[in-house]
Amino acid sequence: MYKVISATPSPYARKVRIALLEKAIPFEVQTEVPWHGTTATPAYNPLEKLPVLVLPDGSGVYESRFILEWLEVMHPSPALQPADPLQRLAARQIEVIADGICDAVVLLFFERMRGAGQASEPWMARQRRKVEGGLRALAQRAEAAGDGWLVGDSFGLAEIAAGTVLGYLAVRFQELDWRGQYPALAALSAKLEARPSFRATVPVPQSITEAVV
Ligand SMILES: N[C@@H](CCC(=O)N[C@@H](CS)C(=O)NCC(=O)O)C(=O)O
Structure with a gap:
């Protein structure tokens, strides 16, 4: 299953969670404070920012726009980007x-x-x-x-x-x-x-x- 490293106020993480919900893709949420030393974010993203989409193989996809693009390619239906x-x-x-x-x-x-x-x-x-x-x-x-x-x-x-x-x-x-x-x-x-x-x-x-x- 996918996991989203997310923070509760983060609009960037919210975009990813909304896209996953709209596409009915199951995922779990790992809530963190990205500014605290305990965050797992740097283990996946050299830029140390969440959201990170952690894949079942343990690798991470990061940067919200790129994650949305990635989801569109891997899970095209329902499309969230216009075809035109x-x-x-x-x-x-x-x-x-x-x-x-x-x-x-x-x-x-x-x-x-x-x-x-x-x-x-x-x-x-x-x-x-x-x-x-x-x-x-x-x-x-x-x-x-x-x-x-x-x-x-x-x-x-x-x-x-x-x-x-x-x-x-x-x-x-x-x-x-x-x-x-x-x-x-x-x-x-x-x-x-x-x-x-x-x-x-x-x-x-x-x-x-x-x-x-
Ligand atoms: N352009 C990035 C922005 C992500 C971002 O700024 N995330 C914040 C949380 S809302 C963060 O993790 N900041 C930690 C840092 O900049 O070190 C994206 O769209 O994913």
């Missing part, structure tokens, strides 16, 4: 934006952890601009899609990426009123969070107790 090449590119672009927002939120989170007087305001402003710009770009796509899916006529990679970044903001960036600012994203998030795969993977904050920054 242009739609596929549009979906991948949404994934790039969503991952970029998550990356900026992670950087903000750790910058804040440095504490008063230590955090760099220009650096945080730069990351906030990425979050805001990324959300604006996602909102444009959600507005254009209306009641439909973001790309094409079925649920897939684009929705997983957009839905998980929005879910992550609820955990790590509560002060940002993206629901008020972008009703189309609020509607998309509500629709996605109602799916069983999303309900089974609701992000939960984690305490980091070892020094990281």
